[in-house]
Amino acid sequence: MEKLIACAHKRPDAVCRLICFPWAGSGTSQLAQWGHHFSDSIEVSCIRFPGRETRLDEPFAEDMTSIVNEITSVLLKELKEKPFAFFGHSFGSYVCFAVALNLKKKYGLEPVQLFISGAHxxxxxxxxxxxxxxxxxxxxxxxxxxxxxxxxxxxxxxxxxxx
Incomplete structure (x- = not known):
């Protein structure tokens, strides 16, 4: 899980999780730091895409399905535990939307909120x-x-x- 998810400020007692999906050329550093700005009731994590940061030696994903399936399988257990929200920017907005659709279709799970920026x-x-x-x-x-x-x-x- 650590290779895919970055959480700079773990909050095991948080009421809700905010999972952030960065833009295509970005890593986790900026969005994962949002945890500083939220109360202890929200734990902020950020998705680390293949080919970036600690996953630099991995090839970039070839299609959206492989990205969505990897993220879903890694996050599934945590997302069943407590409410969650998604934030995605640019490319990340399309990925978080696809993950949200996949979670709803296959597992009946939905984010309490889906925040999208930098995309139509x-x-x-x-x-x-x-x-x-x-x-x-x-x-x-x-x-x-x-x-x-x-x-x-x-x-x-x-x-x-x-x-």
Missing amino acids: APHSEAVLPLKSIPVSNATDEELTAGLKNLGGIPSHLLQFEDV
Whole structure:
């Protein structure tokens, strides 16, 4: 459990757990420190993704399912013990949402609160263009066309093959 979960301020008598899911390029240091700012009734933990910090020697996860299954299996016992809430930022928001759905579907467990920042809701119209970009087995041309349609990359940069 320690390799996946960082808890800087253990509070075994806490009434609720707040599990934080960091953004893609982050580790646990910033979010795990939130425990300083909460009362003793809340224990703050942070998910450590593969390929980061003490898991640096592990390969990055190849898909969302493997991340969700690992997190669910490690957290399941603790989440059955007392109420819990999830906070996710950016990539972490999508992971915590997927973990919450998995916990509800498979085990009937739900967070008392789901806090999301730095991301759109999965059903949002802002996400729909992202779903139109082919990722698996896509050619460079298909990926480039999808990125161009999103408008997030200047067209003059897309003309260079090395970009």
